[in-house]
Amino acid sequence: MHLILVLLAFLAANPAAGQVRIARIGIVNSLKDMGLAVQTVENGSTGFNSYSLLINMDGVINGEESWPGAKMHWCHQEIIASRDFEDFHCFFYFGGGASGGFVRDFSTLQHSNPGMMASMTADAGVLLRYRGNIDIALDWYAEIGMHLRKDENYVDKYNLSWYANGLLHCWMPCLTIYCKF
Amino acid sequence: MRLKHLLVSIASVLISLQAFAAGPVRMRLGTDWGYSPQLFQSFVSTYYTRIGYRVTEQSRGFDYYTNGYLLFGFGCEVNRRCAFYVKTGYMGLFEDFRVMPILCEAQYFFNGSKEGDCPFVMLNGGVALNSGSFIDNTILASLGGGYRHYLSGTTSLDIVARIQASNCTPQPYDKYDGLVPRSRIIFSNAHQFALSLGLSLYF
Numbered sequence: 001m002h003l004i005l006v007l008l009a010f011l012a013a014n015p016a017a018g019q020v021r022i023a024r025i026g027i028v029n030s031l032k033d034m035g036l037a038v039q040t041v042e043n044g045s046t047g048f049n050s051y052s053l054l055i056n057m058d059g060v061i062n063g064e065e066s067w068p069g070a071k072m073h074w075c076h077q078e079i080i081a082s083r084d085f086e087d088f089h090c091f092f093y094f095g096g097g098a099s100g101g102f103v104r105d106f107s108t109l110q111h112s113n114p115g116m117m118a119s120m121t122a123d124a125g126v127l128l129r130y131r132g133n134i135d136i137a138l139d140w141y142a143e144i145g146m147h148l149r150k151d152e153n154y155v156d157k158y159n160l161s162w163y164a165n166g167l168l169h170c171w172m173p174c175l176t177i178y179c180k181f
Numbered sequence: 182m183r184l185k186h187l188l189v190s191i192a193s194v195l196i197s198l199q200a201f202a203a204g205p206v207r208m209r210l211g212t213d214w215g216y217s218p219q220l221f222q223s224f225v226s227t228y229y230t231r232i233g234y235r236v237t238e239q240s241r242g243f244d245y246y247t248n249g250y251l252l253f254g255f256g257c258e259v260n261r262r263c264a265f266y267v268k269t270g271y272m273g274l275f276e277d278f279r280v281m282p283i284l285c286e287a288q289y290f291f292n293g294s295k296e297g298d299c300p301f302v303m304l305n306g307g308v309a310l311n312s313g314s315f316i317d318n319t320i321l322a323s324l325g326g327g328y329r330h331y332l333s334g335t336t337s338l339d340i341v342a343r344i345q346a347s348n349c350t351p352q353p354y355d356k357y358d359g360l361v362p363r364s365r366i367i368f369s370n371a372h373q374f375a376l377s378l379g380l381s382l383y384f
Contacts, residue, residue, distance in 0.1 A: 132330070134330060
């Protein structure tokens with residue numbers, strides 16, 4: 001609930017809030033993250049902003065862990081090319097943003113290592129806009145950031161390291177099914 | 182060899198369907214994914230411990246465990262109301278038991294699948310490999326329904342809810358010896374029921 005409130009506050013705090021409207025709300029589906037996404041557009045702009053509230057599936061998909069991590073993701077995306085097909089319009093985009101949350105990271109040790117993560121993100125993908133009110137986005141994103149956690153061996157100490165999963169999992173595609181307004 | 186026979190059988194069924202179809206058959210390819218938590222499990226096993234004791238364990242009851250599935254499917258719509266698919270992928274059944282299912286699925290559309298959005302019912306069944314083998318004798322079946330939304334003339338998005346049942350002979354876990362090797366298992370049988378909610382995207 002707190003994360004949702006923070007997300008709404010973040011949306012409301014946008015400096016161009018008067019001109020911004022919510023264009024799409026969707027479900028994020030990926031092997032690394034799943035969750036909800038909101039896409040906003042600004043009048044006169046060729047880009048859009050994506051705000052996502054995600055659960056991080058690291059360790060859950062392969063059965064090693066029973067509970068997921070959680071994170072928020074924001075990305076500003078600019079359309080760089082578009083192409084019209086018979087049934088749909090295709091928009092290619094790329095962008096950058098930030099993400100943060102409480103997730104696990106890659107570790108060679110046999111311990112779970114949940115911790116705070118903050119990172120910058122780079123994102124590229126394609127948005128398929130259909131005639132009806134459903135759109136589909138397929139994209140890939142990489143996260144470069146830091147991961148702060150309790151030491152796996154010494155409970156009283158903390159470790160700060162690169163968030164390795166952000167790059168290791170960047171090959172995993174992310175399929176978002178949007179309902180547009 | 183058993184897998185080879187199974188795949189040949191499935192291919193034969195699909196080719197037969199195409200031969201008997203009244204009109205043009207539309208071949209389709211796509212993916213299914215979703216959330217399928219286990220709700221009920223029954224497990225009975227009898228085995229010898231490392232020091233020779235015979236142990237029988239039994240458990241039955243409601244047991245929630247988070248699972249999911251990701252499947253890739255190939256099949257055909259033989260007419261406006263019926264479609265048949267073969268699906269395989271990755272699926273969690275219960276705790277520490279993930280399999281690669283090979284499923285045959287039949288779908289029936291109430292308003293005709295080529296006329297637009299419509300509800301449907303589906304039934305599927307098949308076997309599953311665990312760690313690349315059929316040694317657990319896993320069989321799966323599910324019954325459910327959903328709603329198909331056509332994004333375009335050739336692309337559809339389904340919302341699917343179904344009840345899934347499975348039966349297998351997993352290795353029991355002994356609290357002193359760990360995972361019991363098959364050479365020491367006399368009997369093992371597990372039933373599991375899950376409720377699944379997912380999406381399908383087919384082209």
